[in-house]
Amino acid sequence: MGGAGAVFWKELTDYLGSKRFLIIFLIIVAVSLFSSYGATESLSPETTYPEYLFVTLLSSSGGGLPSFLFFISFFGPLIGIVLGFDAINSERSRGTLSLLLSQPIYRDAVINGKFLAGLATVAIMIASIIVMITGVSIGKLGVVPNGQEVARVVLFFLACVLYVAFWLSLAILFSLVFARSSTSALVSIAVWIFLSFFIYMVAGVIADEMVPLTQQSAIEEIAKHESIRSMIMRLSPSVLLEEISSAILNPSIRLFGIAMESQLKGLIVSPLSIGQSVMVVWPQFVALVALSIICFAVSYVAFMRQEIRSI
């Protein structure tokens, strides 16, 4: 592990000291502060505060600004891409990769060290932003989060880190496949745009093709249409993050998609406990972990098998 440790510390120092990190960090800090400020503004002092004030602040919007959750799902991929898009190909074009690999370290130490350093950077970034927002909210509203809320915020933090980890490993994969860092950056951004914006349309079109809906469609048809659509959409990590976060940050959410009347019969309208909220989105959680792992595994194998000759 000595080799991976050395790579990790070197990369972490590089990331935290780099201009690109600073720029994206400042942008995210700025928008996050605005969004949390907007969210607190939207709560008028006369109304009673909702039961789970803190967690709602992270996912609610106000003052014409989108929520913090929206910003993370929007900028999260950018963080991952910015940190990872030139991880390997820049080392190759600078001629440092062969220098690195000729040291007595296992080859995977390079990619593991880089990935973990990126992950640590992301975790530091998101953690500090969430702490900052919490601070602003406490200062403005004067209420302190309870244990449940802290646990929910920690879960939300984990989901965000996982989400960015997916984009980080995707960007690292492209940095392996493409020799030029400009190509890998562009391809990463193209995938990001597709998975974050176009997937909704694509899902709709495919669902329409498979189960065409008309005015007279039976309820089963509509349900089938909807389930196909949401299944396709869940290929996108940003959809997964949105579902996970909305369940974790909003204890009253108990299912996604359309609900039959029969399903709602006998429902006791009370907030879910944290365990139950996690149960609601457990499949999404697993899917997000799986996507990141698959992506990293592919880059790991590709890197281990790549011929050094091409350096």
Add this chain to the structure above:
Amino acid sequence: MEWVVEASELTKLYDGFKAVDSVSFRIAKGEIFGLLGPNGAGKTTTILMLLGLTEPTSGTARVYGYNSTTEPLQVKRVTGYLPENVGFYEELTAAENLFYIARLNGIKGEEAERKIEEALEVVGLSHVKDQATGTFSKGMRQRLGLASVLIKDPKLVILDEPTTGIDPEGTEQVLRLIMKMAHEMGVTVMVSSHLLYQMQRICDRVGIMFKGKMVAQGGIDEIGAQVLGEKQGVMKLTCENLEPSSIERLKNKDGVLDVSTSGMMVVVKFDESRKADLVRDAVSEGFIPIEVRGKEYSLEEIYMRYFQEG
């Protein structure tokens, strides 16, 4: 004899193309071995197989008894490798770059600092140690590369085209450092190059690669004899009144291979076994010998032979 490097029947196929074709050689402790050949001859691939950075399709490579394919870490622990066109992290200083290399080799703290100081001293870069390497010239980068190799106290150093693309002064410094490593520090050196004259100066033995094959191997004299067959001699003559007819007669003498003139100077290349007779003949033709010597084969000539045959 203790062999530092033993390569036997190394073969590497890239998509059916034989980049390296059953190459075998051995390098003894403390010698400077030159791996020569034109670009694309398979020199770098051979080196990568020795280091375990690429797997041979068949054959084995051993460095200090460790199998390069199955025990690459042990090989890389005792071997310092300077890749062709070595690069450094441009935003880091020379010392920081070396510190990273030291850490990757498990050298830490004060020991690392001491070794970095020493290595920079040896390669003559102490005065720029806190300068970002982005500002370094190619020659300086190459010397920093040698420093990065030295901090791990290697027993074997492998240098891939260490003097390509740097100015004569830089080349001179690099060559002197290579000789210093071998002769003063007791390091075994393997150096690949296509620059023959330089290698001729520093190498104890050379191997010549051509189109993936090791075509000749040994001391430079040995290879010369092996390739050129007979030994050549050169004499330089002058004459008070140079006549074309006497030059013509000289050309037709038995054993003369080539005659060229420049001003008052006549240069004759001949078969060395006929030296005494030819000198006598030249004198009787009225020439005054200025210099007569057995010629050393230049790698250039050895090389040209292979190109023609290939």
